[in-house]
Amino acid sequence: MNIDPFHLAWFLQGSSIQAWGADWTGNISEEWMSAGMFLDLARNIERSGFDYLLLEDSIYIGQNWQNKRDIFLTNGMSVPRQEPTVVASLMAAVTTRLGIVPTLSTFAYHPYLTARIVGTLDQVSDGRAGWNMVTGSSDFSGQNFGLDQLPEHDTRYDMAAEYIDVVTRLWDSWEPGAIVADRKTGVLIDPGKVHTIDHVGEYYKSRGPLNSGPAPQGRPVIAQAGGSPKGRAIAARYADTIVAHPKGIDGMKDYRRDVRAQMQAFGRDPNTCKVLFMAYPILGDTEQEAKEKADMRAVLAARNIEQRMAQIGWTTNIDFSSHDLDAPVAELTTNGHQSSLDNFIRKAGGKTLREAVIAYSSSGGSVDLVGTPDSVAAQMGDIMEEVGGDGFLIALPNVSRKSVAEITDGLVPALQQRGLVRKKYSHTQFRDNLLAF
Numbered sequence: 001m002n003i004d005p006f007h008l009a010w011f012l013q014g015s016s017i018q019a020w021g022a023d024w025t026g027n028i029s030e031e032w033m034s035a036g037m038f039l040d041l042a043r044n045i046e047r048s049g050f051d052y053l054l055l056e057d058s059i060y061i062g063q064n065w066q067n068k069r070d071i072f073l074t075n076g077m078s079v080p081r082q083e084p085t086v087v088a089s090l091m092a093a094v095t096t097r098l099g100i101v102p103t104l105s106t107f108a109y110h111p112y113l114t115a116r117i118v119g120t121l122d123q124v125s126d127g128r129a130g131w132n133m134v135t136g137s138s139d140f141s142g143q144n145f146g147l148d149q150l151p152e153h154d155t156r157y158d159m160a161a162e163y164i165d166v167v168t169r170l171w172d173s174w175e176p177g178a179i180v181a182d183r184k185t186g187v188l189i190d191p192g193k194v195h196t197i198d199h200v201g202e203y204y205k206s207r208g209p210l211n212s213g214p215a216p217q218g219r220p221v222i223a224q225a226g227g228s229p230k231g232r233a234i235a236a237r238y239a240d241t242i243v244a245h246p247k248g249i250d251g252m253k254d255y256r257r258d259v260r261a262q263m264q265a266f267g268r269d270p271n272t273c274k275v276l277f278m279a280y281p282i283l284g285d286t287e288q289e290a291k292e293k294a295d296m297r298a299v300l301a302a303r304n305i306e307q308r309m310a311q312i313g314w315t316t317n318i319d320f321s322s323h324d325l326d327a328p329v330a331e332l333t334t335n336g337h338q339s340s341l342d343n344f345i346r347k348a349g350g351k352t353l354r355e356a357v358i359a360y361s362s363s364g365g366s367v368d369l370v371g372t373p374d375s376v377a378a379q380m381g382d383i384m385e386e387v388g389g390d391g392f393l394i395a396l397p398n399v400s401r402k403s404v405a406e407i408t409d410g411l412v413p414a415l416q417q418r419g420l421v422r423k424k425y426s427h428t429q430f431r432d433n434l435l436a437f
């Protein structure tokens with residue numbers, strides 16, 4: 001096999017009490033506020049040459065089960081969630097090469113604020129900041145910000161296009177060389193190189209210039225995760241990296257082919273955006289042990305069926321509590337994550353709701369990866385060879401120091417031995433490393 005190395009990134013589902021009740025989580029229920037485990041995670045994945053760590057965010061407490069928050073609070077499901085940009089700054093301080101990508105939702109932060117926060121993160125990290133651009137998907141989150149409901153799905157993406165335009169123009173509001181810092185003349189900044197943007201659009205207004213100054217990368221890295229046609233189009237137009245969750249190798253191929261074709265139509269070189277596919281590797285010391293761990297997922301899903309339904313409800317905005325578990329899955333629509341619902345419906349195929357929930361909850365990422373570190377490394381290599389690139393977004397549902405070590409000290413060295421991922425960073429800035437191969 002002779003393929004280019006591929007990229008790895010980590011998807012952290014909030015800095016929070018991860019995997020409450022799971023084994024090997026130490027004293028996380030007492031220690032989570034300091035973010036210590038998540039800073040260790042950042043250090044460890046940097047040691048392993050990951051491109052970036054993406055910090056998910058949603059800005060509300062789930063209420064998608066019996067229209068109550070109880071099941072989410074009792075079981076620590078996606079709550080607590082700390083402000084990701086604060087934790088991102090701490091991560092930047094304990095690393096030197098890793099890209100740090102907090103999520104900022106377009107409905108919750110004004111574009112000026114996003115440009116300023118991500119620009120500042122880029123400064124304090126020496127050019128390693130990214131922004132996970134999401135539109136949000138739950139009315140509950142909108143209600144925390146004075147909205148009765150979020151705009152309709154496709155309108156959210158139209159708004160996002162204008163939003164990204166404003167953010168990038170604000171980043172561009174300082175020309176290169178604007179900071180003169182001439183001690184002899186006493187001039188710090190050349191006023192002729194700092195411009196207003198005077199944006200008055202359909203959805204946003206902003207005067208500029210950005211008062212926080214230029215970002216080392218010029219434009220920090222933009223990450224996006226849209227799965228629907230509108231979401232993919234935005235990603236193809238603006239993203240430097242896409243985190244995607246299509247199902248199966250054919251789904252991965254189609255997704256990447258589509259986005260790359262759309263990039264070309266927008267006049268972009270498709271190699272300037274790296275598409276990473278969600279993966280949840282299940283590792284064991286032997287094939288048998290890994291298979292047993294994988295089989296346990298269905299057992300646990302059946303045991304905690306209400307929680308699993310609430311979790312699916314959280315991503316799809318559907319309250320399943322009144323649905324009959326033993327009847328076929330009803331017809332479903334959403335103003336939330338359309339592609340997540342599509343994945344669920346595809347999995348459901350003629351099954352009862354109970355069977356569909358168990359099947360959906362037992363399949364992790366875009367493809368199942370189960371085995372010893374070496375056999376999973378081989379599987380990942382084969383998949384990338386077939387799909388064509390560009391790498392994987394590791395998303396563990398049970399983040400602990402032990403499960404992180406299985407990846408960083410088990411799987412990654414096996415990938416490195418096969419020449420499939422980098423051993424060392426070749427650049428200091430995030431985008432340069434991302435586009436290095």
Ligand SMILES: Cc1cc2nc3c(=O)[nH]c(=O)nc-3n(C[C@H](O)[C@H](O)[C@H](O)COP(=O)(O)O)c2cc1C
Pocket residue numbers: 011055056057058103105132133134135136137225226227228229230231232243244245278336337338339340393
């Ligand atoms: C890997 C991944 C990470 C995501 N992270 C977030 C997030 O942090 N916050 C959020 O509101 N949505 C997040 N989403 C949801 C996407 O923004 C998007 O709504 C979803 O993929 C469905 O796409 P669609 O809206 O185009 O149907 C994520 C999706 C994926 C696949």
